[in-house]
Amino acid sequence: QVQLVESGGGLVQAGGSLRLSCAASGRTFSSHAMGWFRQAPGKEREFVAGINWNGGTTGYADSVKGRFTISRDNAKNTFYLQMNGLKPEDTAVYYCAITLRYDGPYYYSRAADEYAYWGQGTQVTVSS
DSSP states (O other): OOEEEEEOOEEEETTOOEEEEEEEESSOOTTSOEEEEEEOTTSOOEEEEEEOTTSSOEEEOTTTTTTEEEEEETTTTEEEEEEOSOOGGGOEEEEEEEOOOOOSTTOOOSOGGGOOEEOOOEEEEEEO
């Protein structure tokens, strides 16, 4: 059974940093793209960052570009989201997700409906 488990969320002051991890189990995902999404209260789930199968291609939402960094360690079947310069508007539940779709070596997706597996989410709260 496939499981994605996020960790690393918490409460941090504005300007601070957090590192989220997403550990996958049940199968190896070294050839699959993955993404991070977030959902704030009363808002729709939104794309945060995506990465292709080998980490050579990444993409970010404009709101986090330059502050967040997505990475992966295929040997550990684990993915990361380094978040620096956090702002109160970054407060949300953060989800990692993995897609089974393959659309070339540089592929990752910004569309939530293209992801097959999701973690349970980890809360990130940024105080002002």
